[in-house]
Amino acid sequence: MVLPRNISVPIFGLGVPGSTVEVEFGVFRAQALVRPEGVWRLKMPPAAAGGPHVLKMRSGGQEVVVRDVMxxxxxxxxxxxxxxxxxxxxxxxxxxxxxxxxxxxxxxxxxxxxxxxxxxxxxxxxxxxxxxxxxxxxxxxxxxxxxxxxxxxxxxxxxxxxxxxxxxSWMSQSSMESNPKLRPIVDEYIASLSGYRERLSQWQESVNQWDSANEKKDPGNQGFDKGWGRREFDDSSWSEVALPTPWEQIEGRDVDGAVWYRHHFTLPKVWKGKGIRLELGFVGTDDSSYVNGLKVGATMGRFKPRAYYVGPGVLREGENVIAIRVWNRSGEGGLLGPDIKLTSVDGGASMDLNTTWKSRNEQVFEPPSAEEERRPVRPMGPGDRNAPSGAFHGMxxxxxxxxxxxxxxxxxxxxxxxxxxxxxxxxxxxxxxxxxxxxxxxxxxxxxxxxxxxxxxxxxxxxxxxxxxxxxxxxxxxxxxxxxxxxxxxxxxxxxxxxxxxxxxxxxxxxxxYRKGTPSFCPTVISAKREAGHIRIVFQDVYGALKTRDGYDLSGLEVLEEDGNWALASAQILRNQLLVSGDVKGVRYLWADNPSGNLVNAVGLPVAPFRILL
Structure with a gap:
């Protein structure tokens, strides 16, 4: 935990209405009364940077101790x-x-x-x-x-x-309601909640039909045939991924098919000769799970949390390897968690596996491109990540x-x-x-x-x-x-x-x-004006003179001509300025979804995209 330095520190939480909460932090001690709505709040005096410290909170005979506070x-x-x-x-x-x-x-x-x-x-x-x-x-x-x-x-x-x-989703409701341009966002969402449950039921029915008709058929465990489940297999060239994370988020696109994950772990001495349990949480959609090359479990369906027993005869002293093949038929795929871990069957210690794994795709299917062929989209409603103000309220x-x-x-x-x-x-x-x-x-x-x-x-x-x-x-x-x-x-x-x-x-x-170090920002336009025969564009944060990154002519610049069309153009670089010749109606730079340009400042930082209409 990190508390802010050099300011009065707000400490707040929940409690039983009418009860008292005592807070202790170093030599500071104070009490707060829990309000009728169940919240309490107090402020600690400013503290200098450092630590570790201990924060204690007591109420109703219970105590919460937070150690290693910085x-x-x-x-x-x-x-x-x-x-x-x-x-x-x-x-x-x-x-x-x-x-x-x-x-x-x-x-x-x-x-x-x-x-x-x-x-x-x-x-x-x-x-x-x-x-x-x-x-x-x-x-x-x-x-x-x-x-x-x-x-x-x-x-x-x-x-x-x-x-x-x-x-x-990240904005408060009042910030949109108070702005005439933004209020329709809230009004339209509230109006859409009428009949939401019926639309949700219809969506579930249609998505079940879509899944039944479109789920991919597993062509066979090709990775197993290549030895991907074996303990001694060399996975050094595989990608590293943080799990649990949906496969689609890792790929940055919608995908179905088969993906493998491998994780190396050292068997704790206290687990020697004992069985353990491999807990994967939820998987999208089917899994085959191996430890040291031996299959310990397999489950079909995304709504079944996985937990597989691993006997002492499967485990070895020193390094062991978990290998999991996931076949995703449709929807969100991969190891979805929320927690992946090894636990002792006798109720002892556990090992957190929410960490870096090795990963390799066995077979990937792109989703249909035609909009009518895509999986039906869940209707907007309460709990949706994009419900207006939803993330603001929750996070x-x-x-x-x-x-x-x-x-x-x-x-x-x-x-x-x-x-x-x-x-x-x-x-x-x-x-x-x-x-x-x-x-x-x-x-x-x-x-x-x-x-x-x-x-x-x-x-x-x-x-x-x-x-x-x-x-x-x-x-x-x-x-x-x-x-x-x-x-x-x-x-x-x-x-x-x-x-x-x-x-x-x-x-x-x-x-x-912090007022430290030498400023080093990307250049941005601070002014543009028409002069005799040219446009003068002035930039801030140049730190000397503008230049092209590769030493070639300036690229990525366009001018708006009299006929209303944009055309590629060049310009003269004068320290922190560009002089664009001609009687043009506008100038723009790096104006595309994925543009290419070479104008940078003296320390090599790129000029920010801009569009100027005159």
């Missing part, structure tokens, strides 16, 4: 899957595991969508270690590493992320007023195609979150979407439009945008280069919050 800075990291993307699946995983320190802690908020603000937050703090960090946000962890090694105080990350969520509201230093945000992919509304949504969300934390200039640093897709045609520019909408937040004080246009991957919506994204966010924190 005092430092806490940052909230939120958004959808690219913020959620774990360290284990990032390109820089090995480096992050080497650098992680117990001075960095992470609280992962349990994903939850609620119809009303929750009073209690669900989740757990974990201490930085090479194993624990595998499931943390790669972007947030990279940010924390950069900040901690410079500021040298404990850093806590509160990770409240959920893949596939739209920004509307953000119960965090308030925990003392945070600032907010990191990486989201927008789910709102591609709705850029005109996104600007209003984004500004309203930032303003509302700051008001709820009672910090009008609470630092808010965010990632601008990377390039994605195989097309670089400007005519198909929904991602470019969303990036432009994201830039609108820079009009608010104490915001910073980290472009990632150069870090994308045409093949996947989840680019695996996360370390640099975290570094760019950390650059804002270090220079603008």
């Amino acid at each position: 005092v430092g800075d806490v940052w909230l990291a939120s958004g959808q899957s690219n913020m959620e993307w774990p360290v284990a699946r990032s390109r820089e995983a090995a480096d992050i595991r080497k650098e992680i320190t117990p001075q960095i802690r992470c609280f992962k908020v349990v994903q939850a969508s609620s119809s009303a603000p929750e009073k209690e937050i669900r989740g757990n703090w974990t201490v930085g270690s090479k194993d624990a960090v595998n499931k943390w946000s790669a972007v947030a962890t990279s940010f924390a590493l950069e900040v901690q090694k410079t500021v040298k105080v404990p850093i806590g990350i509160i990770q409240a992320t959920w893949g596939g969520t739209k920004i509307e 953000i509201a119960p965090l308030i007023p925990y003392g945070i230093k600032g907010i990191l945000w990486y989201q927008g992919e789910a709102n591609v195609g709705a850029a005109p509304m996104y600007s209003d949504l984004f500004l309203a969300m930032i303003t509302d979150w700051r008001a709820r934390w009672k910090e009008p200039t609470l630092p808010f640093f965010y990632v601008q979407l990377p390039g994605y897709g195989k097309t670089s045609q400007p005519e198909k520019a929904e991602w470019a439009e969303l990036r432009e909408a994201q830039e609108s937040a820079l009009r608010l004080p104490m915001t910073g945008m980290a472009p990632s246009i150069d870090l994308g991957d045409a093949e996947t919506i989840h680019p695996i280069r996360k370390r640099e994204v975290g570094r760019r966010l950390a650059g804002f924190a270090l220079s603008r919050v």
Whole structure:
């Protein structure tokens, strides 16, 4: 756990109405009365960075003791899957595991969508270690590493992320209702709840029919024939994945077929000569499970939690290997958890297997491309990740007023195609979150979407439009945008280069919050004006002079001509300025879903995409 330093620390929780809660932290002792609604709150005096400390809470003869409490800075990291993307699946995983320190802690908020603000937050703090960090946000962890090694105080990350969520889910209901442009979102959702149960029942019937007609037939266990279940098989070339995680999230696309997972573990001495139980949780859809090459169990169907007995004769001293083949017929596949572990059959210790595994696809089937052939989509309703205000109620509201230093945000992919509304949504969300934390200039640093897709045609520019909408937040004080246009991957919506994204966010924190180090931001446009025979565009954060990354002519720039068409163009580079010749009506740069350009500042950081209409 990490508590905020140098401020009055809010301590809050639930209790029996009318009872008293006593809090002890070092020499501090105080009591709070539990209100009629079942909540209590008090504030501790400011404390300096350091630790470890012990926090004690007592009420009604019960005591809760939290040990190894550090005092430092806490940052909230939120958004959808690219913020959620774990360290284990990032390109820089090995480096992050080497650098992680117990001075960095992470609280992962349990994903939850609620119809009303929750009073209690669900989740757990974990201490930085090479194993624990595998499931943390790669972007947030990279940010924390950069900040901690410079500021040298404990850093806590509160990770409240959920893949596939739209920004509307992260906003309070009042922030949308109070804005005439946004109120229809709430009104339409509330109206849609009429008849929801009937639509849900119809959907379940149709999806059962679809599954029956479309589920893939298993062609046979080809991986077993290749020795993938054997203990001695060399899996060093296999990919590393953090489990439990749906197969589709790992692949970044909808897939069915067969996938294998392998995990090496050392048998504890206390388990020698004893049987153990392999618990997998839920699997999508069918599994065949092996330990040291021997089959210990197999189950068909996704709604049956797996638990297999492994006899003492199967296990060996030293290294053992679990190998699991999952055949996914349709829907969400892979090892879904929520917990994977080995337990002693005599009720003793257990071994947590929610960690890094080796993985390899045996056979992959792409889903149908035609919309009418796809699996029916569940109707929107209570509990849905994209229900307006759902994630806010379940994952953000119960965090308030925990003392945070600032907010990191990486989201927008789910709102591609709705850029005109996104600007209003984004500004309203930032303003509302700051008001709820009672910090009008609470630092808010965010990632601008990377390039994605195989097309670089400007005519198909929904991602470019969303990036432009994201830039609108820079009009608010104490915001910073980290472009990632150069870090994308045409093949996947989840680019695996996360370390640099975290570094760019950390650059804002270090220079603008901590006042340390030399600023190093991506250049953005600060002005553009028409002059005799050309357009002069001025940039900030150049640190010398603009240049092309490869030394060739400038690429990625276009001008809007008199006939209304955009055409490729060149420009003259004058230190922190571009001079674009001609009597043109507009200029844009990197304006496509997955564009290519080469303009950078003196330290090699890319110029952010822009569009200027004159």
